[in-house]
Amino acid sequence: MGTRQRNNKAKFNANRLLPACIAALLAGGFDAPALAGSAQQTFDIPAQPMDSALTELADRAGLRLLYQAGAVGALRSRPVSGRHTPEQALKIMLADSGLTYRKTAGGAITVAQAVGRDETEKGNEATTLKPMTVTGVADYDSTDPFNPDYNRTMASTATKTDTPIMETPLSIQVVPKAVIDDQQAIRVGDALKNVSGYFDSRGEEFVYDTAYLRGFDTDSRQYIDGLRDLPQSHSLAGIERVEVLKGPAGALYGRLEPGGLINYVTKRPLDTPYYSLQQQFGSFDLYRTLGDATGPITQDGNLLYRVTMEYLSSHSFVDVVSKERGFIAPSLTWKISPQTQLDVDFRYHDVNGPTTFGLPAVGNRPANVPISRFMGEPGDDGDSSLLYGGMSLTHAFSDHWKLNAKVGYNYENQESGGTFIDSLNEQTGDASRFYSFYDYFEDSIQGLINLTGKFDTYGLKHTLTAGGDIYHTHGRTGKSYFLCEACGTSFPAPINIYQPIVYGRPGIDPATETAGGGSNTETFWWGLYVQDQVTILDDWHLMFGTRYDQATNNSSWGNPTDDGEFSPRVGLLYRPMNWLSLYANYVRAMNAANVNRVSPGTQVKPEMSEGYEAGLKGDWWNGRLTANLTFYELTKKNISQPHSDPKLAAQGFSVFAGEGRSQGIEFDISGRMTENWSLIGTYSLTNTEFTQDSTGIEGNQFANVPTHAGSLWSKYDFGGFGWQGLWTGAGVFIADQRQGDRANSFQLPGYARLDAALGYSFHAGPSKVSLQFNVDNLLDKRYYTSSTWETRAYGIQPGVPRTFLGSVRVEF
Incomplete structure (x- = not known):
């Protein structure tokens, strides 16, 4: 089984270091200290195969991660979103995966399967790990159909980037699918009533969706997935969430009424049936x-x-x-x-x-x-x-x-x-x-x-x-x-x-x-x-x-x-x-x-x-x-x-x-x-x-x-x-x-x-x-x-x- 090293800047022999780390882990010789670089950073790492998630975390946080390829196998990571220290981010990512981490004397971080009571009872080579409690962990990916959360920490409409809302100097509100489902919203207005400064303009009308935002009539020209839409009465059946950017949005989107922009984010294909x-x-x-x-x-x-x-x-x-x-x-x-x-x-x-x-x-x-x-x-x-x-092509250089x-x-x-x-x-x-x-x-x-x-x-x-x-x-x-x-x-x-x-x-x-x-x-x-x-x-x-x-x-x-x-x-x-x-x-x-x-x-x-x-x-x-x-x-x-x-x-x-x-x-x-x-x-x-x-x-x-x-x-x-x-x-x-x-x-x-x-x-x-x-x-x-x-x-x-x-x- 191969050993993987994550961090392009790391310059050491992983094959020699890994056995020593695993031996120390099995001997229960040290607890997990705070990771190097303990300052908080902003993370937005979606749920994905554990191998690629660890790679992304190592690159963003500057960590040297070591683990056996077979140890992460087909495991999937938890999503990590918001501001965390690298240690908090790693804990969140590994939650419920059966994996734990340790820091070696050389400054690398080893990730391995947690050793439990059964192994301890079989011999004294292993000791039970201390329980790890992770608070505030997001249990669901933002696109998970079963996600019950009423809020989102990310919204791309305001900046066309993956900037967290807490770091965006604009007012943007999100109505996620969980709210739409719990209120059994049928019209767009049924969802938007959960946004401050929104006022209905069509009543039971089914021809157009229009809205007042911050006092101004936004007309019926709204957006779907960032593209300007023709006037219509939108169906919520294909909507994952509604993002509302307050105030004039001309800096990125062009001609709009000054009250704000309404953008409907559609449900995307998932890799899980x-x-x-x-x-x-x-x-x-x-x-x-x-x-x-x-x-x-x-x-x-x-x-x-x-x-x-x-x-x-x-x-x-x-x-x-x-x-x-x-x-x-x-x-x-x-x-x-x-x-x-x-x-x-x-x-x-x-x-x-x-x-x-x-x-x-x-x-x-x-x-x-x-x-x-x-x-x-x-x-x-x-x-x-x-x-x-329509078509959308995304390429990461x-x-x-x-x-x-x-x-x-x-x-x-x-x-x-x-x-x-x-x-x-x-x-x-x-x-x-x-x-x-x-x-x-x-x-x-x-x-x-x-x-x-x-x-x-x-x-x-x-x-x-x-x-x-x-x-x-x-x-x-x-x-x-x-x-x-x-x-x-x-x-x-x-x-x-x-x-x-x-x-x-x-x-x-x-x-x-x-x-x-x-x-x-x-x-x-x-x-x-x-x-x-x-x-x-x-x-x-x-x-x-x-x-x-x-x-x-x-x-x-x-x-x-x-x-x-x-x-x-x-x-x-x-x-x-x-x-x-x-x-x-x-x-x-x-x-x-x-x-x-x-x-x-x-x-x-x-x-x-x-x-x-x-x-x-x-x-x-x-x-x-x-x-x-x-x-x-x-x-x-x-x-x-x-x-x-x-x-x-x-x-x-x-x-x-x-x-x-x-x-x-x-x-x-x-x-x-x-x-x-x-x-x-x-x-x-x-x-x-x-x-x-x-x-x-x-x-x-x-x-x-x-x-x-x-x-x-x-x-x-x-x-x-x-x-x-x-x-x-x-x-x-x-x-x-x-x-x-x-x-x-x-x-x-x-x-x-x-x-x-x-x-x-x-x-x-x-x-x-x-x-x-x-x-x-x-x-x-x-x-x-x-x-x-x-x-x-x-x-x-x-x-x-x-x-x-x-x-x-x-x-x-």
């Missing part, structure tokens, strides 16, 4: 089937696959509304060599169901009508289908330099027809209605290349990131109808909102109308970025970088734009103690293009933003519990507004005179208080104001943003009492009063919603069976989530009433 089938059933005839299968295709494990799927069918608490969603996502991973990996992904997603245009406002509150009342027609419907195909290249293609088709209120007599409740239909196509192609390298200069440790990306999208409308009484066309029959709606009365007749259409929008941009993360004296972490974007936008209905801007970012973090980090940052970024019509001689400028942020981060029990407290100020400038000249405004001309500001405090905490008690909680104080405006709303608050909001979800596992597999959870979600529109003419009342859950898991042969029952809005509170279109006539989205959801899941 795993299969799961889940059936959910609940209120309003909801049936949802989920499937997940992954594992190696080839015997050597170099080719892996994964397939995730979802089928959902449900009615709604809203009259005559139903929805259906289908999703499938196969993916392949090819480990071409130890240094090179190719990932191939495909997604198909189809959503059917009407757009729920919600309720109107009467006075300063939502209309006092049943929340089940649908103001449209049964014939209203929508169908959105999306195809995605060495242990310190890595290249990642991605390319992706999206194609989307939406057909949507909806009826909603055009004008309302708030005294009588009489309303005329409007019918809209469009057939829309959009495709996009995008690519990025990212190089990351680690090196030292003059005692400073650098992590350099440089790269570029391109993005091209083309959207076009095939045909469209806009039918209303004021348009002089056929129109939906009028209603009275206070009376039960009589559906199906004669009204619209598209066959007699001339379809519109032919609108075209094309966007192209490219960007280059560079970022350096510098570690100074181990405790100081400086991050600085910038990005340059050149973006064009051409639209058949607006002003063509050609914008070029730099988006710089700088941040500094100080970690005076292992459990505490203090940080601050400044960011300036380019946001959306101003494509509205402008009068001759007006300079076309893109929206811009800048942000200041300072905060504290806490990490206890080796990352078992983490927290983040943030103070921030964001300002968005060059907001498009109607021209101050009424005649020009009536012709659709705009000026770029608007400015809005958001200031606030955010607090997030997640993880395990004890081995059996997990929680995730948030609080946000958000003050918003239009600081400059030409339409008379200066000083008003933003719509849909409560001043105070918070949440707390807690789960307790009764395994400590001997009731293995039994757990219960409960949560409260609170929002203050919010403005319903920019004019602040009406308000959505505040609310507190209580949810609860009960679960039980057991093993049946090789399978794990999980039974679960959730109740959302346990007290059946009537509340409103948002005013989607920020208008009085329609768009106020009621929250779901008391809802029951059961689940049976089998995993093996």
